[in-house]
Amino acid sequence: ATALYGVPTMFIAMLDQLRRAEFDLSGLRTGIMAGATCPIEVMRRVIGEMHMSEVQIAYGMTETSPVSLQTGPADELELRVSTVGRTQPHLESKIIDEAGNVLPRGAIGELCTRGYSVMLGYWNNPESTRESIDPAGWMHTGDLATMDEQGYVRIAGRNKDMIIRGGENIYPRELEEFFFTHPVVADVQVVGVPCTRYGEEIVAWIKFHPGRSADELELQSWCKERIAHFKTPRYFKFVEEFPMTVTGKIQKFRMREISTEELREHLGKG
Template sequence: MKLPSVPSYSQGAQDKALLSLTIGQAFDQTCMRYPDGEALIVRHQQQRLTWQQLAHAVDLHAKAFMALGMQAGDRLGVWAPNCLEWFICQFASAHIGVILVNINPAYRLSELEYVLKQSACQWLVCAQAFKTSDYHAMVQTLVPELAQRPLHSERFGDLRAVISLGAQPPAGFIPWAQLAVLGAGVSAAHLHARQAAVQPQHPVNIQYTSGTTGFPKGATLSHSNILNNGYMVGESLGLTAQDRLVIPVPLYHCFGMVMGNLGCVTHGTTMIYPSDAFDPGLTLQAVAQERATALYGVPTMFIAMLDHPQRADFDLSSLRTGIMAGATCPIEVMRRVISDMHMGEVQIAYGMTETSPVSIQTGPADGLELRVTTVGRTQPHLENKLIDAQGEVVARGEIGELCTRGYSVMLGYWNNPQATDQAIDSEGWLHTGDLAHMDENGYVCIVGRNKDMIIRGGENIYPRELEEFFFTHPAVADVQIVGIPDAKYGEQVVAWIKFHPGHTANELELQTWCKSRIAHFKTPRHFKFVEAFPMTVTGKIQKFKMREISIQELGEG
């Protein structure tokens, strides 16, 4: 007699209550609880603030924003790399009901224009420059009327002012230093009245999804969405006021501002920004010199730190935990992070911007095998299920599309109801587009994106599986698998390979190595050897770009 199959559905624990607070309330509570504790260290700006000092800075700038005329529901764009001012903008805007719009520091003119228009930004805070981008010149190109008072921009009818983080910005920009004077003119009672009107369900953040084709969509997130997600991530890590977390991931992304900033704020944990953008040496130095107990990063960051020529010179023994997320986490990299970087309690987290971001995470009690072969189990107060093409829940062990429901699901895409309806169904399930299978204990293994699956001669090939396989080769530091069209088989496999320093291999050697280890149809037809992969500023691999390049260089028509 055949036993009924168990459906691929799981519900997270309910034992920890969700926070029914706004971000401003949660921040203020922590600042009052640990006034003299070290709150934020920004190494590249030589800034070290206690919670009390940070609270003063946030309140002062929240009052300055009010003095400028910012109203509840206004959009404030922040276009800058990691810095103290980014943190202040995040929390000052949340205090007064203003919606923060995260703008990718790598954006150029057309991308900046799109985001400012799509979000109807009334206010913009920008750095002076970053890497090869002159932000002042780019803003002046888009807004030639900037020096007008009041501002009337032909392109951006909603834009009212641009605040510069530069020391001496050109005419038309409001200097950041001037905000302290403006803030001093607003009473604490006025600020508290504004803060009291803000509710947990109100929108607080718009983040534009990256790495896909087409125009980015603005995932709109509430106080409740991201505050609770940061809190639950921190709970899983066991963060306390004694922990010190190094945050080399971008603040403009959920990894930095939610899992990083909000995860720390809800636990009184010290936040450490090692540099304005990721640098492996500076990150290792920050861990060693600040005696950090936790470290965040995407796999490419951890690979760069592990392969850094001076890594052995840095004492990383203070590390206890951290998170590797944002992209597929290779098994061999995870093993080295645990053994070489002392991160014995490191966890994997899975999610997406639209789910605030984390919906699945490994736990502190999970053994190494579970941490390197799955992304964990459903987060507290959330549900996950795997469905087939007809929308039916598949049995445990079968592959299906992952769907998530619960407090973390975004309010919707900003000013895009059609895209919202395509992503979130009538029962509140967000369809991720990721393929996964779930074991008998509810652990989930991501096998790839719906659109990334390769079908060669009728055989389904999951890039994640092949990538994990290639990580076991001693010369391979990183690998990405894509498919390209093929007249005979439908698709062929292309492996993009990055070698460890001092190692190499050729196409024939790798194909021979594959021969006795994997099925012949999985062996890549083509190899491309590279120093780096196309990726977003957050470290997400852009497989669609890799596919386009592969078709141009290797396609057979």
């Protein structure tokens, strides 16, 4: 095998496979990681430990057939691990604000895409079609992103996943990338849950590397030494796996529901 394709959770599972050292992966060269935001540290490990020096990240939606942006094998390493690449040929991308205005390069807003790959519409659902595709043919992805001067796009996370705690905007992807630098954290997902005092509180679902662990106080102390206090999760949930679809995509809405129910008493007190 020379190529390997999958979503990030699949690559994380392979990297932590206890018998991985028994297998010869030297034939691997390339592949695609897509289907969800790809953690930078995971990309670095895939390149370094699985020999996939030409692995690429692709971004898209089922509604866009599916890839709209992609990195290239000749892109510098930093661009391949930190962006989803540039717009595919014959397609268009833009970043807009809440009023629909195109934002300057580097500003964060909603990513929209247009072109031959965009679907005609949802089957027998004109209302949802109108909500997703505007009269000019732009597909509104619901993802927050930035675009640099060279056209490389960085995904900040889903618009609906953004956490507003005490008036501060917190992007889960930023926190997830941060937690991936902790030596015991194999995988992490960050969600917001309702809170009467601050509007929302941060919950970090943590999956440890085999044989490694940490408690809530250790992780909070580690955060407070390195990031702004308002970004430090109030709650942690240690799990063996995350709620996922059959294709391996994380179901953050289920995580929010589960955390809200489990923390109901605490969140009511603020």
